[in-house]
Amino acid sequence: MSDGSSSYTGQGVLERWLLGPVSLQVMVLNRIVLGGVLFLHAASRAFELPRLYGEAGATWSPAYRAWVDAVLAPDLAAPLLALVAALAELSPEMREVVVIGLYTVLLGSSLAFASGLFTRGAGVVAVVLHMLFVTIHPFAHYGWASLVSPLVLYVVLSRAGDHLSIDAWRRRRRGLAPLPAEAPAWPMRLLQIHIAAMYFHTGFARIDDPLWLEGQALFEALARTLFTRFTFELHVWSPLLVLLTWAVFLLEPLAAIFLWVPRLRTLCALALIAMHVVLEILTNVGWWNFIMIAGLLAFLPPPWVARALPGPVPASR
Amino acid sequence: MRGRLRRGLLLLVLVGYAAIVVLAAWRHEIRPGWLDAPGAVARGLLAWAGIPPGVAVFTADSASAAEAKIVDLCLEVRVVEADGRVVRLHPDAGERCPAPQPRIWVKGEEIWLDRSAVSLRAAVAARRQELRRGQSARATRLLAEALAAHFRARAHAEGLAPERYALLWAESRVDTNTGERSERDVALMRWGPVGEGDLRVSWRPDASLLESHWPALETP
Numbered sequence: 001m002s003d004g005s006s007s008y009t010g011q012g013v014l015e016r017w018l019l020g021p022v023s024l025q026v027m028v029l030n031r032i033v034l035g036g037v038l039f040l041h042a043a044s045r046a047f048e049l050p051r052l053y054g055e056a057g058a059t060w061s062p063a064y065r066a067w068v069d070a071v072l073a074p075d076l077a078a079p080l081l082a083l084v085a086a087l088a089e090l091s092p093e094m095r096e097v098v099v100i101g102l103y104t105v106l107l108g109s110s111l112a113f114a115s116g117l118f119t120r121g122a123g124v125v126a127v128v129l130h131m132l133f134v135t136i137h138p139f140a141h142y143g144w145a146s147l148v149s150p151l152v153l154y155v156v157l158s159r160a161g162d163h164l165s166i167d168a169w170r171r172r173r174r175g176l177a178p179l180p181a182e183a184p185a186w187p188m189r190l191l192q193i194h195i196a197a198m199y200f201h202t203g204f205a206r207i208d209d210p211l212w213l214e215g216q217a218l219f220e221a222l223a224r225t226l227f228t229r230f231t232f233e234l235h236v237w238s239p240l241l242v243l244l245t246w247a248v249f250l251l252e253p254l255a256a257i258f259l260w261v262p263r264l265r266t267l268c269a270l271a272l273i274a275m276h277v278v279l280e281i282l283t284n285v286g287w288w289n290f291i292m293i294a295g296l297l298a299f300l301p302p303p304w305v306a307r308a309l310p311g312p313v314p315a316s317r
Numbered sequence: 318m319r320g321r322l323r324r325g326l327l328l329l330v331l332v333g334y335a336a337i338v339v340l341a342a343w344r345h346e347i348r349p350g351w352l353d354a355p356g357a358v359a360r361g362l363l364a365w366a367g368i369p370p371g372v373a374v375f376t377a378d379s380a381s382a383a384e385a386k387i388v389d390l391c392l393e394v395r396v397v398e399a400d401g402r403v404v405r406l407h408p409d410a411g412e413r414c415p416a417p418q419p420r421i422w423v424k425g426e427e428i429w430l431d432r433s434a435v436s437l438r439a440a441v442a443a444r445r446q447e448l449r450r451g452q453s454a455r456a457t458r459l460l461a462e463a464l465a466a467h468f469r470a471r472a473h474a475e476g477l478a479p480e481r482y483a484l485l486w487a488e489s490r491v492d493t494n495t496g497e498r499s500e501r502d503v504a505l506m507r508w509g510p511v512g513e514g515d516l517r518v519s520w521r522p523d524a525s526l527l528e529s530h531w532p533a534l535e536t537p
Contacts, residue, residue, distance in 0.1 A: 011328075014328065014332070015324065018328060018331050018332075019324060077356075077359075078356065078359040078362075079359065186327075186331050189335075190331070190335065193338055193339070194338055197338050197341070197342035200339070200342045201342035201343075204344055205345075
């Protein structure tokens with residue numbers, strides 16, 4: 001299978017693509033960005049903890065939980081819903097203690113994951129607790145909060161903790177040799193497939209949507225104070241907004257294909273990164289753009305990604 | 318030999334997982350239904366073990382709460398014009414909306430307002446998927462936001478200077494045991510001008526705010 005005679009068969013190509021070695025740079029960067037996002041998101045809510053997840057808000061009221069069950073239960077993981085149900089059964093005082101404890105562990109584990117301390121274990125704990133808090137109060141989160149989970153798990157499955165991490169530093173201090181800068185490609189391939197599938201989904205979900213066909217989607221989004229960062233006279237910019245809407249309308253479904261075409265891959269990834277930068281400037285959609293840009297790094301030439309890293313994680317491919 | 322077998326199995330698992338990720342990304346209407354099976358099985362197992370999904374207790378208004386289903390949604394928009402006049406936008410008393418006061422009725426792909434039928438087809442069509450999936454309360458919140466955007470755009474386009482808007486939505490429910498219909502207001506969205514040419518939306522999940530914070534809207 002891995003000998004020369006089979007290397008040009010379909011299975012051989014697939015095996016090289018999925019199991020062959022690639023540099024760990026992309027996954028290291030994703031560990032830092034995704035772990036950082038989980039930490040900063042949780043930390044930014046520290047002062048809102050009582051209202052969002054505690055007893056000061058409506059989160060634990062039967063009416064709110066009923067609303068969540070009626071509306072969002074099919075979209076949430078059943079074991080987490082069961083865990084939330086168990087929390088709801090506790091006395092308010094006990095629940096407050098448990099929620100604060102879980103929140104503290106979330107902060108610690110996400111910071112440990114970002115900095116590469118006990119990377120795999122920290123990543124699993126961080127993502128489970130992150131999703132638990134999403135399940136407790138789903139209306140307080142944008143869609144990115146769910147998308148980030150599989151991406152974190154791909155990083156956990158990789159050897160992203162081997163470089164630019166506290167684990168690597170501790171290894172050096174013990175006098176051990178540094179770990180290889182390459183690893184089997186499959187966690188990064190899963191990341192790439194997931195990112196492309198996301199554009200496939202969003203691109204084709206709107207393919208017959210009049211709002212997009214008429215070029216009004218960006219106008220509508222910027223008119224909503226829920227999303228827009230700035231309030232300005234939108235009608236002045238209407239023609240530009242129509243053009244930008246149509247550009248995104250074409251770019252996202254095409255990206256699902258172009259990201260796999262070697263000649264177009266880099267250009268397409270750069271266009272998508274530019275789109276996310278503009279969206280980040282104009283709109284407030286949580287951490288969505290940051291995690292998508294981190295994922296798109298997997299489609300850029302490895303030497304470009306290497307430049308973003310301070311330490312010696314050699315680019316191999 | 319064992320190494321080859323392990324690599325072959327790993328390849329099989331990876332390709333299978335990748336295929337599921339791609340299939341799950343298809344549009345809802347062509348997405349294979351069996352992709353939802355694991356979730357349904359997990360919920361079935363939890364139910365079998367006596368573990369409830371969340372806290373499934375409707376306390377508001379239904380005799381047999383756990384069996385109550387959200388069956389319809391009604392929107393109501395009241396506008397306070399610059400001269401203080403309160404105008405209710407009520408295209409259709411809507412037999413689907415049992416409350417006596419006029420409501421906006423989400424009718425297919427259009428929302429009908431008073432006087433002229435104002436089509437919000439684009440805004441509503443964007444939410445068709447949610448409506449199809451029966452996630453009606455979420456769809457309504459998104460509809461309400463779309464409606465707010467629509468008013469804001471209209472205010473800009475036509476030089477209108479509406480003083481304040483309030484949008485209230487309600488869930489009507491049916492008790493599947495008794496067939497009894499009931500309704501409960503679940504949320505209020507209100508918005509009004511903050512700066513020049515700006516309409517700021519605030520969203521509160523508590524309809525009682527309508528009375529306590531905005532008495533001017535109570536009676537036309």
